[in-house]
Each structure stands twice: as structure tokens, then as C-alpha cells.
Amino acid sequence: MLTISQVSERTGLTPYTLRYYEKIGVLKGPSRREGGARTYTESEVSYIQCLNNLKKLGLSLEEITEFTRDGCVMEKIQLGEDPANFTPTLNKRTEILSKYLLDLEAKQQELDHMISLTKEKLAVYLELSKGSYEAPI
Incomplete structure (x- = not known):
């Protein structure tokens, strides 16, 4: 179990x-803990890192909340749950990530132009x- 300070160090939040x-x-x-101090599992730290990555992508906290509403869907599917149970969630996540991918690609084009x-x-x-530049005619 990790303390909030340890989680902070590991996640950068x-x-x-x-x-x-x-x-x-x-x-x-x-x-x-008995005194009220928060304790986190490794699984919770991974989840927090996922939240942090979504925030770095530019998702708002509302979008992150929507994105993570059903928890770690991939983990649930890997544990044997039917992906069909998560169709609405997967569709919403696809919609959110597709929007941000378009935004990122536009930013990349802008950066490429600036570079x-x-x-x-x-x-x-x-x-x-070097003194060897000749002005265009």
C-alpha cells in the first residue's frame, strides 16, 4: 500500500x-488507514497514471470522467468479460479519442510548419x- 505522497511522486500529480x-x-x-490517511494499491496508481495521460492529451476533467465511467474496461475484458457488454462505453471512448487525435494531428502539422x-x-x-549570403535578385 502506498501513501498519497508516494503516489504523488510516482505520478507527478x-x-x-x-x-x-x-x-x-x-x-x-x-x-x-485507521487514522484516515489514504492508501493506494498498485492498480490504483496505474489508473491514476492513465487519468494523468488523458489529461496530458488535453481531455477536460468532464471528458475524463465520462471516459473512465466504467473503470478499466480493457482489464475487465482481459479477465473474461464479454466486450459486447461495453459497446456504449467503447463507442464513447472511440469518439473522444478520435476527436483528440484530429486535434493532435492538426497541432503536429502546425509544429511541422513552424519547424x-x-x-x-x-x-x-x-x-x-559567414558573410557568404547573397540577397535574391
Whole structure:
């Protein structure tokens, strides 16, 4: 069992963020020790890392809550549950991820364009600094 501080170190999320996620229902409340201190299992830490990755993708907390509504579906399917039981959930997750994939691809194109422009400028500046640049006619 891990403490909230240990989970914070492993996930990069602050204890405040973990408690906030618990408060708004993004994260289920963990077990507690006799004195009330939160304790987390390795499975819960993996789930928190999954939440963190979804947040890094740009999903809102509402979308993350929707995305994770039925828990770890992949784990349930691997344990033998029928994937057909999760059709609505899988469809919603597919919809959410497809939207964000389009956003990421658009950002990638923008970054590729900026990288290209930066390389062009850099080449010009390097030529100018060598004194061998000739202005176009």
C-alpha cells in the first residue's frame, strides 16, 4: 500500500490534485488507514497514471470522467468479460479519442510548419554570419 505522497511522486500529480480528483469524482476514494490517511494499491496508481495521460492529451476533467465511467474496461475484458457488454462505453471512448487525435494531428502539422520555417531562418542566419549570403535578385 502506498501513501498519497508516494503516489504523488510516482505520478507527478500533487496530493492536492489527487484529493481534488477524488472530491469531484474523477478518482474513486482510496482505502484509508485507521487514522484516515489514504492508501493506494498498485492498480490504483496505474489508473491514476492513465487519468494523468488523458489529461496530458488535453481531455477536460468532464471528458475524463465520462471516459473512465466504467473503470478499466480493457482489464475487465482481459479477465473474461464479454466486450459486447461495453459497446456504449467503447463507442464513447472511440469518439473522444478520435476527436483528440484530429486535434493532435492538426497541432503536429502546425509544429511541422513552424519547424520548417525555423530551419529556413536558421540557414539564412548561418549564411549571413559567414558573410557568404547573397540577397535574391
